[in-house]
Amino acid sequence: MIIECPAKINLSLDVVGKREDGYHLLEMIMQTVSLYDKVKITKDSETRVICNNINVPSDRSNIAVRAVELMKQRYEIQDNFKIEIEKNIPVAAGLAGGSTNGAAVIKAINEMYSLKLSKDEMKEIALKLGADVPFFFEGGTCLAEGIGEKLTKLNDISCYIVLAKPPINVSTKYVYQNLKLDEISIHPDTKRIIDYIKYNDIKMLAASMVNVLENVTIKEYPIIYEIKNIMMEFGALGSLMSGSGPTVFGIFEEKADAIKCYNRLRDYIKEVFVVNTVDRGV
Numbered sequence: 001m002i003i004e005c006p007a008k009i010n011l012s013l014d015v016v017g018k019r020e021d022g023y024h025l026l027e028m029i030m031q032t033v034s035l036y037d038k039v040k041i042t043k044d045s046e047t048r049v050i051c052n053n054i055n056v057p058s059d060r061s062n063i064a065v066r067a068v069e070l071m072k073q074r075y076e077i078q079d080n081f082k083i084e085i086e087k088n089i090p091v092a093a094g095l096a097g098g099s100t101n102g103a104a105v106i107k108a109i110n111e112m113y114s115l116k117l118s119k120d121e122m123k124e125i126a127l128k129l130g131a132d133v134p135f136f137f138e139g140g141t142c143l144a145e146g147i148g149e150k151l152t153k154l155n156d157i158s159c160y161i162v163l164a165k166p167p168i169n170v171s172t173k174y175v176y177q178n179l180k181l182d183e184i185s186i187h188p189d190t191k192r193i194i195d196y197i198k199y200n201d202i203k204m205l206a207a208s209m210v211n212v213l214e215n216v217t218i219k220e221y222p223i224i225y226e227i228k229n230i231m232m233e234f235g236a237l238g239s240l241m242s243g244s245g246p247t248v249f250g251i252f253e254e255k256a257d258a259i260k261c262y263n264r265l266r267d268y269i270k271e272v273f274v275v276n277t278v279d280r281g282v
């Protein structure tokens with residue numbers, strides 16, 4: 001079975017509190033985009049991962065392996081699996097590449113064994129793998145609250161997006177740990193952003209995007225700010241860091257403008273993509 005799994009971006013990200021276990025309470029707008037990994041899963045004598053990207057772990061720390069283990073244990077499955085991952089989504093990028101692979105494995109095993117799990121059951125299993133994983137059972141444009149698991153489907157928006165991943169590695173854990181909530185002066189107006197989405201007002205949406213995690217990353221990696229500036233110079237309606245970074249995205253209504261921006265960024269960054277929003281998850 002082969003599953004195409006999309007990347008996500010965060011059109012806005014606000015931290016509104018902290019749980020006792022240290023996890024942060026969020027209000028974010030999430031969006032799937034047309035940059036896909038392919039996950040092929042077949043029965044095998046042992047569970048193993050084969051991936052075209054050497055930075056992706058092939059042991060138990062791979063989220064796809066953890067998804068297999070969870071499903072095996074929960075549904076008393078004796079078989080093992082070969083998981084082949086065609087990695088097109090940049091790794092450790094803020095695009096939830098690992099999370100979308102984990103969601104794909106849950107979906108694939110549900111289908112292979114005719115488990116007939118509901119979307120809510122799959123989301124519940126997904127949350128055990130990571131805060132971003134349940135979203136991929138909705139996809140499209142969503143409001144995510146809690147630590148990311150309380151999902152409300154919004155109108156699906158439609159626009160072109162340029163993604164640019166600078167060659168730096170940022171750990172999600174580090175970014176959350178170094179966030180100083182009381183020092184954040186600008187928060188997104190999430191209610192208003194939801195209204196813009198409702199009326200499909202891409203210009204106002206793009207102009208209102210805020211990601212409070214930029215407070216941590218831009219201080220350390222000014223290249224994020226530089227990419228945002230280039231995107232705005234090249235006609236983006238708005239530009240933001242996705243998730244905990246370091247990928248920056250820009251929003252465009254016209255494909256021609258997105259391509260001009262892509263060509264400019266390609267001069268100095270290797271991982272740049274022109275994509276569009278999609279209305280699906282895994």
Ligand SMILES: C[C@](O)(CO)[C@H](O)COP(=O)(O)OP(=O)(O)OC[C@H]1O[C@@H](n2ccc(N)nc2=O)[C@H](O)[C@@H]1O
Nearest residue numbers: 010022023024099130131132133147172173176243244
């Ligand atoms: C930055 C985002 O990608 C935005 O969509 C997510 O909030 C991160 O989701 P994720 O990578 O699936 O996160 P997890 O794998 O569950 O957690 C990684 C680390 O990030 C921190 N973490 C994550 C999510 C959250 N709401 N609060 C947190 O503080 C925790 O310290 C955790 O150890």
Ligand SMILES: Nc1ncnc2c1ncn2[C@@H]1O[C@H](COP(=O)(O)OP(=O)(O)OP(=O)(O)O)[C@@H](O)[C@H]1O
Nearest residue numbers: 062063091092093094095096097098101132172243
């Ligand atoms: N299937 C996988 N694909 C990519 N990375 C994986 C996978 N499984 C585990 N990892 C590990 O997870 C780390 C984070 O990778 P990932 O691409 O999911 O980051 P991310 O896009 O920043 O995620 P998020 O946006 O959810 O914070 C990698 O450095 C890698 O070691």
